[in-house]
Amino acid sequence: MISFVNDYSEGMHxxxxxxxxxxxxxxxxGYGFDSFTESAKEKIRQEIDCPDAQITFLVGGTQTNQTVIxxxxNKYEGVIAADTGHxxxxEAGAIEKTGHKVLTIPHQNGKLVASDVKKYIERFYEDENEEHMVYPGMVYISYPTEYGTLYSKQEMKALADVCHEYEIPLFVDGARLGYGLVSKEADMTMADLAKICDVFYIGATKIGALxxxxxxxxxxxxxxxxxxxVKQHGALLAKGRFLGLMFDTLFTDGLYYEISRHAVEMSQRIKAGFEEKGYQLLMHSPTNQQFVVMSDEQAAKLAQKVKFATWERYDDEKMSYRFVTCWATLEENVDYLLSII
Amino acid sequence: MISFVNDYSEGMHxxxxxxxxxxxxxxxxGYGFDSFTESAKEKIRQEIDCPDAQITFLVGGTQTNQTVIxxxxNKYEGVIAADTGHxxxxEAGAIEKTGHKVLTIPHQNGKLVASDVKKYIERFYEDENEEHMVYPGMVYISYPTEYGTLYSKQEMKALADVCHEYEIPLFVDGARLGYGLVSKEADMTMADLAKICDVFYIGATKIGALxxxxxxxxxxxxxxxxxxxVKQHGALLAKGRFLGLMFDTLFTDGLYYEISRHAVEMSQRIKAGFEEKGYQLLMHSPTNQQFVVMSDEQAAKLAQKVKFATWERYDDEKMSYRFVTCWATLEENVDYLLSII
Amino acid sequence: MISFVNDYSEGMHxxxxxxxxxxxxxxxxGYGFDSFTESAKEKIRQEIDCPDAQITFLVGGTQTNQTVIxxxxNKYEGVIAADTGHxxxxEAGAIEKTGHKVLTIPHQNGKLVASDVKKYIERFYEDENEEHMVYPGMVYISYPTEYGTLYSKQEMKALADVCHEYEIPLFVDGARLGYGLVSKEADMTMADLAKICDVFYIGATKIGALxxxxxxxxxxxxxxxxxxxVKQHGALLAKGRFLGLMFDTLFTDGLYYEISRHAVEMSQRIKAGFEEKGYQLLMHSPTNQQFVVMSDEQAAKLAQKVKFATWERYDDEKMSYRFVTCWATLEENVDYLLSII
Amino acid sequence: MISFVNDYSEGMHxxxxxxxxxxxxxxxxGYGFDSFTESAKEKIRQEIDCPDAQITFLVGGTQTNQTVIxxxxNKYEGVIAADTGHxxxxEAGAIEKTGHKVLTIPHQNGKLVASDVKKYIERFYEDENEEHMVYPGMVYISYPTEYGTLYSKQEMKALADVCHEYEIPLFVDGARLGYGLVSKEADMTMADLAKICDVFYIGATKIGALxxxxxxxxxxxxxxxxxxxVKQHGALLAKGRFLGLMFDTLFTDGLYYEISRHAVEMSQRIKAGFEEKGYQLLMHSPTNQQFVVMSDEQAAKLAQKVKFATWERYDDEKMSYRFVTCWATLEENVDYLLSII
Incomplete structure (x- = not known):
């Protein structure tokens, strides 16, 4: 059965x-000292216009978040994230496993809002009990977010400004970075992103790599x-050559963007299709994930013909369901989906 | 200057x-194998009518929460707490320091509500992504709560029922246990508490002990x-004899309750005094802490004559302030406070 | 330049x-629920004659050791290992990172000796300070060891007997398992190993897989x-399908053993070659790693023609150097090496 | 029965x-902001001739070692200690509990030797696998050692020199500091110690305080x-006033040294007494602990009259036993002990 469950159902490009x-x-x-890795790093440095960028290739998203954070x-610090943050x-408590608290702030469309973050940190430092609390040591955001939404350049800059006022880094989880950057609603390049934030990662698990x-x-x-x-987290790959090779390929002739673009086009067709039929979408997502609100009956009926993921309860009667496209999504499969909703 | 800042300003009884x-x-x-410790344990076992109770004396509250939790x-579990929980x-992230997430649920009057906890756990086990999330492994509550409020016996039993349905323990932080149990609004004895929950602690730092x-x-x-x-957490006291001796004394002739009662009486007089003068209290607290809402001006004026603690912002113009009594609070000091508000 | 530095220099079979x-x-x-993974598990269960075996595919060795251990x-336990254990x-302290001590015992030819382990545990439980010490909670060995040596079936059984006497598991690190099992000096099958120990892993990073x-x-x-x-350690691979596929391939038609055999044959030829020329070997290794003692001059000269790894100081004048073969080692390269020593 | 088991059997001075x-x-x-604490800090700063010293009072030894280390x-570092180090x-793995490895080096008379430490660190940085290993980030020693022996000023300076060459701190565990400094064989003052090392602690649990x-x-x-x-480790005492008061008293009119001197005199009498009777002592201890080698029979006989601690196996027939004195040891009890050996 055709699956729209996630963006890691197929192999690699x-x-x-x-x-x-x-x-x-x-x-x-071994361990990333190979020639492919060196070449890939150089290509990324050029792409982001940051000749001094320090680059490390890791295997998966949770591993990367855990290791970087x-x-x-510092040992007395936690990381600020949206309450919907991955x-x-x-991540099964992977951050807490390393001794650090995730300090959550309510999301707005899946995003952290700079003024909320500022207020949180201000109040922290005004508190008489400051020394009995977890210091905010970093801000974590996802681009695109877990709900497919995007920060504008201005929104992200505002977050970075707050961070830098308090001398803490802004970290951008780019597990689906390509799907964000190629969106028609994106107003940032990867080079812009690199300038604004202090550390980010370019996800490939979901964009063409294994x-x-x-x-x-x-x-x-x-x-x-x-x-x-990295080694201490069990995250150092012996045959790092393969990581290098994959990124070297993705950053040759714009492949990373090219395949991202395909996925977003497919997703936007799905979005339009559901909207045309009168379905409600949880949020406005200009990227590769769509969250559709359906009744149990609607969902059950559709589930007989295609696979998709149950996301979360919407209200007492309805749930939201996730439809995801990727670099490998076939146009004919999207056509089929739209024909049966 | 007379202080109502906290309940650990004086020495010991x-x-x-x-x-x-x-x-x-x-x-x-050393290390709790002394005769005082044995005697104290026996007295507590009798007091709570639980001959098999396994008792350990630790030094402080955060240490106790960290060590017990x-x-x-289990390594894959977190602890459910009210978002206002200590x-x-x-606690500066002491729980996360040991690798465990604190799973927060919005409080009601400083308390966790059984139906909210049930819903949280139910939704957890219904989630398709359950295995990617932190398992709820314990429920933590404070009696009295951080805001001085109390669970009724029925409320606590309801929480215990939810816990036992999912086979996880209910842990009661009793840092101010005495001040709760002697309240006129309490409908539980320490023996009741021991029956209902799976593990709790009897606080003495704030009730008569050093x-x-x-x-x-x-x-x-x-x-x-x-x-x-306990040792691994750096929490094993060489001269455990002193812990034993203190608890042995507190549990002789009802001293623990007697001195608790005094504090609560003093606090209730303060409460009545503020209410009479038209001040707003943050919550209805029948125990030894009162949270009074004041304007900056009111607070500044009062602060010239007595010490009390700034608690948290109430609205854009007002803050709440904490007034605490304890076993050592002098009646004349309460009279003085009431004369100047 | 031809490399004998390690067994992860090439890609995959x-x-x-x-x-x-x-x-x-x-x-x-995703996450290991794919059909390849299921098939691979079934083949391994048959190979080890253990229909109930619970199998999980992870990415790397340090990650596996960290996650399993x-x-x-239990939280109060450490793991016993040879002082030469990986x-x-x-592993950059990956075990300690999770809060557990590695309890070391001096090795004999890279191996733990059952009687030493027994004495260690006996003394632990006889010690009056037992409760102030780290409980031995597991025994970790490598097969083959870090020095290429092998446990006989009897030696491993003796270790398992000690473990089971004290009710702790025996864990076998099989990062190079194939190279051990196919050795002419091995007297165990994988099924024997599975019967003797409580948990082990079958390494493929160094034996044909990526x-x-x-x-x-x-x-x-x-x-x-x-x-x-696994997720909490950042070790859960999204596209677990590839892990499944690799193991499914390796366990079809005995490929895992076939390619292991090649490496060991190549290594034994190297061993014989060095010995013929009068070089001293650090230990007698019947598997795929040889540790050759050389003077600085000898090593420098050889290093101009082939790559190999500096291992450890032998004495004030000499060091030992490691020559490793693998499934991909070319016979002609071994010939070349032997022609220049 | 009179006890020589340890130096924490009595209350406080x-x-x-x-x-x-x-x-x-x-x-x-609370929390160390009291007037006694301020006064005690000032007295210690004067005693050690270090006006900028940053001082914190904690409760116990393991807690202090864990918190300081x-x-x-840094997260990728471990601490070097003698293999006999506390x-x-x-300490039940309290250091590993926080994610750090204890890197052990064989002791000489309970001490670390500077040249051994230097060799260890040199070899570490020469190793090609350095990045796969735990970085040495601190050197930990005890003064006096766990066996009652003492570093000379020159020996400790040599260790500090090695540390500073590699830019890592030297940490001195002074759980029994007073008993070391007042020894006739000590050639250091507390001010000397403060100059030589980077961080140390002045133990009082075993020297007159509770x-x-x-x-x-x-x-x-x-x-x-x-x-x-400190809070995050559960080590922040609410009534820190008592810690301040105890140290303030101990550092008034030389009380800390005065009571230390008594214990060492008593211990040296015990040492002389055992030696006169021909007993073998494990090491030459000029401080307050003596380790006496006895046969099972000798020990059993003596144990009928006084209490002492079993230390460790000496050989197949004999064990060593520990006799400890402290500030509270009665002269008559020492006389009694000497009369029965």
Whole structure:
């Protein structure tokens, strides 16, 4: 049955396989000291117009969030996130596992609002009990968010301004970064993002690679002995060559953006289709995920023909359901979906 | 200047000093294997009518919450608490430091409501992403709460029922337990509490002792090698004899309740006094803490004559302020306070 | 330059690539619920003659050691290992990161000796200060060891007997398991191993896969909510399908053993070659790693023609150097090496 | 029965009780902001001739070691200690609990030798696998050691020199500091110690107080937000006034040294007595602990008349036993002991 459950149902982009086959028997040093990794880093540095960027390739999203946040935070600090943030909800407590609290603030359309963050930090420092509380040591946001929504450049800059006023870094989880940047409603490039935030990652697990997230420290601010901290989290891949190779391929001839664009087009067609039929969408998502509100009956009927994910309760009678596209989504499958709703 | 800032401004009850002097040069084994500790445990077991209770004396509240919660939870579990709970707000992330998330639910008058907890756990187990989330492994409440309010026996039983339906323990933070139990609005004895919950502690730091919290596992459910886990948290006192001696004294001839009663009487007089003068109280507190809403001007004026604590912002113009009494509060000081408000 | 530095310098076995290409666009559920994973598990269960085996595929060795040890140990326990054990030396403190001490015992030829372990545990429980110490909660060994040596079946059984006497599990790190089992000096099958120990893993990162370690709980003893604990360690792969596919391929038609055999043959030729020329070997290794003692001059000269790893200081004048073969080692490269030593 | 089991069998010095009684009802701020604490800090600063010393009073030794080491170390670092060090053996893994490895080096008479430490660190940085290992981030020693032995000033300076060459701090566990400094074989003052090391603590639990360890950062090097980190470890005492009062008393008119001197005199008499009778002592201890080698028969006989501690196995037939004196040891009890051996 055709699946719109998530954006990691298929393998990897054929161009990656191609290069994999070509380079397979080439001997390379382990742990990211290989030639593909070096090349990939250089391409990313050019793409983001940040010649000093410090880049590390990790395997998965939760691993990346855990490793980066733990390496950046001081021991007495926590990380601010939207209450809908991935680290706050769906990472099985991976952040707390490393000793750090996730300090949540109510979301607005899946996003943190700069003025809310400012108020939170101000109140923290005004509190007489400050020293009995967890210091805010970082702000975490997702671009796009867990609900497919996007920060405008101005919104993200405002967050960065608050962060820098309090001398804490802004970290952008880019597990679906490509799907955000190519959206018609995006007003940022990857280079803009790199300038605004202090650390971010370029997700590839969900965008054409088999796995892989490229962590980028943009302000010459990589934590000391970061490689050892990666190892300490069990996150150092022996055959790092493959991470390098995948990112090198994705950042050749704009492949990363090209395949992102396809997914967003497919998603926007799905969005339009549901809206035309009168379905309610949970939020306005200009990226690759759509959250559709349906009754149990509607959902059950549709579930006989295609796969999609149950998301969360909407009200006593309805739930929201997630439909996701990706680089590999077939146009004919989208047509089919639209024909049956 | 007279202080109503907290309930740990004075030393310890004179009867404790007396016994301290008497027994000072007696040689006793360390680490809680002394004769005073044994005697104190026995008295507490009788008081709570639980002959099998497993009791350990620790030094402070945060230490006790951290040690108990960490020892009880499985590694994949977090602890449910009210969003106003001490462990959620004022313990500098001590719970997260041990790798566990505090799962917060909005409070009602400082309390967790059983139906809210039930809904939270139900939704957790209905979620398709359950395995990507932190399992609820315990419910934490304070009696009295951080706002001085009290659970009725029925409310606490309802919480225990939810816990036991899902086979997780109910833990009661009794840092101010005495001040709760002696309140005229309390409908529980310590023995009732011991029957209802799975583990609780009897606070003495704030009730007559120099320090000390008596952890009580009531269902033959003390975690394995609990003493080693106490040591591992840096919480094992070499001269445990003093902890034993203090609790032995407090549980002789009802001293713990007697001195609690005095504090609550003083607090209720303060409450009545403020109400008479038309001040607004944040919540109805029948115990030893009162939270008074005042304008900046009112507060500043009063602060010239007595000490009290700034609590939290009430609205754009007003804050709430905390006035606390304890076993050592002098009646004349209360009279003085009431004369100047 | 030809490299004998390690056994992860090349990509993956061609048969894996083949299946990768074939199945690439097939939609599969994430997180290990795919059909390849199911098939691979079934093949392993048959191979080890353990129909109830609980199997999980993880990405790397340190990650696997960290996740398994942390999930199995109680909070007050540590893990016993040889002082040369990988977890004791070369994992950047990944075990301690999760709160657990590595309790080391001096190695004999890279191995733990059952009688030493027994004495260690006996003395622990005889100690009056037992409760102030870290409880031994598991025994960790590597097969083959970090020095390429092998436990006989009897030696491993003796270790298991000690473990079971004290009711703690025996965990076998099989990062290079294949290279051990196919050795002419091995007297165990994988099924024997599964019977003797409580949990082990089948390493594939170094044996034909791009990455991958198959954790096997053999006594119906998988820790509760193990998947969530995997997630909490950042170790849950979104596209788990690829792990499944790799193991499914390796366990079809004995590929795992076949490619292991090749590596060991190559290594034994290297061993014989060095010995013939009068070089001293650090230990007698019947598997795929050889540790050759050389003077600085000898090493420098050889390093101009082939790559190998500096291992550790042997004495004031000499160091030991590591030469490793793997499934991908070319016979002609071994010939070349032997021609220049 | 008279006990020589440890140095924490009695209560506290009478002068402390006296001041406790005097000041009991005085209202003071909590958490170490009281007037006694301020006064005690000032006296210690004068005693150690270090006007900028940053001082914090904690409750117990393991708690202090855990809090200081965790607050000082970077996340990728471990702490070097003698294999007989208290943190390596008898703290139930409290250091590992915070995520840090204890890196052990074989002791010489209970001490770390500077050249051994230097060699260890040198080899670490020469290792090609450095980034896969735990960075040495601190050196921990005890003065006196766990075996009652003492570092000479030159030995300690040599250790500090190694530390400073590698830019890591030297931390001195002074749980029994007074008993070391007053020894006839000591060639250091507390001011010397403060100059040489980077952080140390002045133990009082075992020297006249009911509990208490004064942590002293001597180089303006207190970790940021140390108070919050103390709270996070559950180590912040509400009634910190009592810690202040005890240290204030001990550092008035040289009481700390005076009572230390008594204990060491008593211990040296015991030492001489055992030696006269031909007993073997495990090490030469010029402080307050003596380790006597006895046969089972000898020990059993003596144990009928006085209490002492079983220490560790000496050989197949003999064990060593510990006899400890303290500020409270009665001369007549020592006479009695010497009369029965």
């Amino acid at each position: 054929p161009k990656i396989i191609e290069r994999l086959v070509e380079t397979n028997m080439q001997q390379e040093p 733990d390496a950046v935070l 680290i706050a909800v769906h 796995f892989g997230e490229a962590v980028v420290f943009t302000k010459n601010n990589e934590p000391k002995h970061f490689m050892t901290q | 004179p009867k404790i000093i007396e016994r301290l002097v008497e027994t000072n040069m007696q040689q006793e084994p 960490d020892a009880v939870l 462990i959620a707000v004022h 320090f000390g919290e008596a952890v009580v596992f009531t269902k033959n459910n003390e975690p394995k090698h609990f003493m080693t886990q | 061609p048969k894996i690539i083949e299946r990768l290409v074939e199945t690439n666009m097939q939609q599969e559920p 942390d999930a199995v140990l 977890i004791a030396v070369h 990455f991958g370690e198959a954790v096997v709980f053999t006594k119906n003893n998988e820790p509760k909510h193990f998947m969530t604990q | 009478p002068k402390i009780i006296e001041r406790l009684v005097e000041t009991n009802m005085q209202q003071e701020p 965790d607050a000082v170390l 943190i390596a053996v008898h 509990f208490g360890e004064a942590v002293v950062f001597t180089k303006n090097n207190e970790p940021k937000h140390f108070m919050t980190q």
